Amino acid sequence: MAALDPDHYPVDPWRLVEARFEPAAAALGETLFAIGNGYLGMRANSSDGRDAHEHGTFINGLHETWPIRHAEHAYGFAEVGQTIVNAPDAKVIRLYVDDEPFDPGTAEFLEFEHSLDFRTGISRRAVVWRTPGGKRVRVVGTRMVSFVERHLAIITFEVELLDDAAPVTLSSQILNRQDAGDAGAGAPGTVDPRKAERLRERVLVPDGRWQEDGFSALGYRVANSGMTVAAMAHHTIETSDPIETEHSIGPDLAKDVFHIQAQPRSVIRLTKLVSYHTGSRAPVRELVDRCRRTIERAMHAGVDAEERRQREWLAAFWERSDVRVEHDDRLQQAIRWNLLQLAQASARADGLGIAAKGVTGSGYSGHYFWDGEIYALPFLVFTDPDAARNALRMRVRMLPAARRRARMLNEDGALFPWRSINGEEASAYYAAGTAQYHINADITYTIAKYVRATGDLQFLASGGIDVAVETARLWATLGFWRSSEAGDSFHIHGVTGPDEYTTVVNDNLFTNVMARFNLRYAARALDQLEREQPSDFALAVERLGIAPAEPEEWLRIADAIAIPYSEQLGVHPQDSHFLEREVWDLANTPEDRHPLLLHYHPLVIYRFQVLKQADVVLALLLQGQHFTAEQKRADFDYYDPLTTGDSTLSAVVQAIVAAEIGYQDLALEYLRNAVYVDLEDRHGNTADGVHVASVGGVWMALVN
């Protein structure tokens, strides 16, 4: 958790730079220098393709399914496991000089620079390598995943002998790492639930390979999910020296090998155009055709043109998204790195969700959580509404599965899965999964935010209203009425709020506050449609079978929903019995017992007042209009010392609320913490991928 060492990571407001090679930082670097566009992501694995924390090429939503085997099963437990697949790796370009391999793990570097340019989205590794035979060789590799052409990546590789002539071999590959290589995800026996599930059977079933005219392509069917994927590469080599080429292709490996009798000071330049296409059922053959069209279009335009379009795209991105800091280039660099991550996680998701790690790693199995809606989407709503709309359409598409899930849980309406890729609940631990019913309200909250910001009633009419209504219906059946002298009140029992260190509670404040919003918004959105688009309203009423009394009932529930409040302490309890718990002694909990979830049984943690992440305080942020300034301060004062920060979702929320109630220094401290979560690896697991929710929160904190 040391601050970035400027000798190792020099300050540069527009680039992240690593100025020397340090093996201990290699795993972290794979994530920090990863590139992606929300659809396709490439971890910054070195080009030799050997040692890595996790070799990773990820395509948003490309997943395998498997039956979840519960150690003790019960009715309604999640059944369909889903894990993002490691797509065929086209990053590999092996270099041999005098038949000696270029292996960064052991190589002697005379010069080294690894960089990620925020204005080009291009990562670049430039080194001077002294071979075991003593020859100096300049090696410069660049990678770009296009924001403009989402199926396109461009890899360049330059080799220049600085001393004597030597035979140089470049072996460019597409390798199925999922099955034939070391995917590197999750050590066996790991107990960290935040890692990806490891698949044991063959996942990518070869379904066609093809090599001609300088093109190589591998196609696969994903064994159980039935998805299809094709990866294609085309090579252009420029050299003035004599060259021989050979090509080979097998089920899991395509090779294009170039043997050059290289002369000193003669630059060999390899350009590898790469394309990926995926389908839910499309024939692989068709995907291969699409890959070829993508590459041929890029060949026709030229690499320079593609790079120019990328720069233009990013110029526009920074124009609308940049947050400038005066007199602190380090912070400026860090903030821009965070903002770029949001683009890389979401820009071209094009109707897919935003995974917890974006496309930078397999952490959390590539699943979509509420992180997308609550932490990442606000950025898109205000900087790229089309992308926001596309991401929300993912939830509209999940609605049939969410309706089935609600039935399984004995409720009306729809219940969105706590974690999922394909719409089926994949959380194997219901207490901190399925029980987080609040995801329903989180989704509708973000739909409301989008519609309010854009006025896009067409989205509302074409599916948004369905989500709002069906989520409202779930709350109406999940809760129940209770009468007392003080009047009727509506209660929601047996749910878990955002804080996963207290689970399955009654009247969780966050849940009830957000459910109240959900219920009111469903009614309001129907009103709005009726007024502004009556024919769409009529269609929705028919499609959803809405009785006239239904919205009234939602409003009645919303007005009566229980909002726990302790007159004695003057704070909102996190749930109706939260204050009866003992207070965890955080001050006397050794550093090496954090995060608590890895060192204490859930039963132990759940007995105490201790928070994994902001819960009441997040309600203060998202529904601030319902709380007075005094309440906000009292609640913040109460919960802040109980919050461990074991989740990266906390700091940004606490930063914003702290600022609002006037704790400027604390706000800045939390903000800095959030800004550097990944860059300084403050949770020790950035190697598994970027914390996308945290980077989204950084933007929220900056604009708040």
Added chain:
Amino acid sequence: MAALDPDHYPVDPWRLVEARFEPAAAALGETLFAIGNGYLGMRANSSDGRDAHEHGTFINGLHETWPIRHAEHAYGFAEVGQTIVNAPDAKVIRLYVDDEPFDPGTAEFLEFEHSLDFRTGISRRAVVWRTPGGKRVRVVGTRMVSFVERHLAIITFEVELLDDAAPVTLSSQILNRQDAGDAGAGAPGTVDPRKAERLRERVLVPDGRWQEDGFSALGYRVANSGMTVAAMAHHTIETSDPIETEHSIGPDLAKDVFHIQAQPRSVIRLTKLVSYHTGSRAPVRELVDRCRRTIERAMHAGVDAEERRQREWLAAFWERSDVRVEHDDRLQQAIRWNLLQLAQASARADGLGIAAKGVTGSGYSGHYFWDGEIYALPFLVFTDPDAARNALRMRVRMLPAARRRARMLNEDGALFPWRSINGEEASAYYAAGTAQYHINADITYTIAKYVRATGDLQFLASGGIDVAVETARLWATLGFWRSSEAGDSFHIHGVTGPDEYTTVVNDNLFTNVMARFNLRYAARALDQLEREQPSDFALAVERLGIAPAEPEEWLRIADAIAIPYSEQLGVHPQDSHFLEREVWDLANTPEDRHPLLLHYHPLVIYRFQVLKQADVVLALLLQGQHFTAEQKRADFDYYDPLTTGDSTLSAVVQAIVAAEIGYQDLALEYLRNAVYVDLEDRHGNTADGVHVASVGGVWMALVN
């Protein structure tokens, strides 16, 4: 759930009899007619060894271990799965007449009777079979597992041709069903958590086989647990007809085959003496020797003598245990069957526990739960104190593991596993497993009951006090003090009581009442030792490091422990927030949605006031001295309508308490329900084994 059909199951006060073969009742019959002695059990599979619900030969405690794979792991989750092993099956005697197999599943029976004699403990199948060729053959098989020689079983098999001569073949086998046969346990994909875990790898690793002098033996090492087992058979055949024999033995099958040129009206009689020995690490060779000694001793004594000793043992058993009913032979028969099950489950456990299904099936994986202490042991305490002491020693032996488990759960003292064979927690679902801390108090409660009934202070001194003290220590750290105007009170949060339809609650009444007993008893037992056996007291104080103030603190806690009570309703809430839950609408829950646990997600069930099994009412029974008659009646009236009876543990408890508060008719109804739980298969799963806790409860209800 129909009452026993007297044509199918004739009334007989001293035998259970099945008078005709009905394939639909075959699975149930395998359990009802099973024999055992608490160490060795044989399900009543037919001798041909083909179709079965579950072929089963069980040896108490003979288990395999395996790493529990949690779909989502967390710190402290149970790690060592344990499953009872299907011991090599020596029940198989295949009969061929004219080379036609005797297959009860398809055979034509001219006569049929299957019986279990309560005075001999011998099961008997006597049939007249018409072969496909039209010949009538009388076949009579008997089986006995000796209560006197716990390693001995005696199987006899008689064949008599009633018409013409024919070649008769008898193939007597020992078959490793666990690996080479169809163990029949648990269909793949089953969601019933009450079934046994199915093991996938080879479990019994062949470790020696041996066949000579009419003996056949197979020896195995259990792959992961390292236990060893040997099974041996010796055959004597009596016939006046020409006979040829052949013998063969392989890793998983030993065969002794007899070919007889049988004449009509000439009885062929095969006597198969069977012995099993097991060890935790003993060499298989040694076990084989022990088997041989067991069999040779029986050969020397003779089968008649062994059967006589068995009758004598059972005569003594009935002398001390029988409960007589006037004028109702059906009920008498049912009660005696229940009482016999208690003997069969426990008589010769000799230091092992009493599994939930005794030795009659692999249901619940052969695990020991609290059932042993709370439901089965009272019978032993009052009818066979040595057996009770032996069963309690199992808990003393588990103490080191229970101490480790307490540390893992962040507490002092010891925490006994909710379910286990080897002492390690094996419950993979903590909410209805590990969270049932009350097992600690249940064990100490039964130790107290045993010591009070027997005055056996030597048991207390040699381990009983250790259990009492260490369980008390757990309560002292698990709970916490709270101050209020009303004074200091002690609370226990985040535990589950006996009722598994409400989990992880605060101040569960049963738990707190039993913990109070536990704390006081630990102090009282120390007092008693100090007074009556001062040197043992001194040793215990030193061994356990007991500070003088410690027992005082236990008593202070016991006096202050929270006992939830609702002045408004005049009842004891099951836990501090139980009454805030909605009441489940049992009246409108369709019959086919029972048991609830198989038709509703736990989150749904947990939200409601609905009971799987008696909880407060069980506290009224076990700690009745702390409740007034009015309280008992009010609590019973409140909880009885909320109790589903989805567990077989309820009816007996409700019967006793109903009787106590004067609801005689209801008490009788519950008692009848309990008496017939298995005989009428009222829970639909008796085929998986006898509900030992229920049969124990029947005895409690009868003597109360």
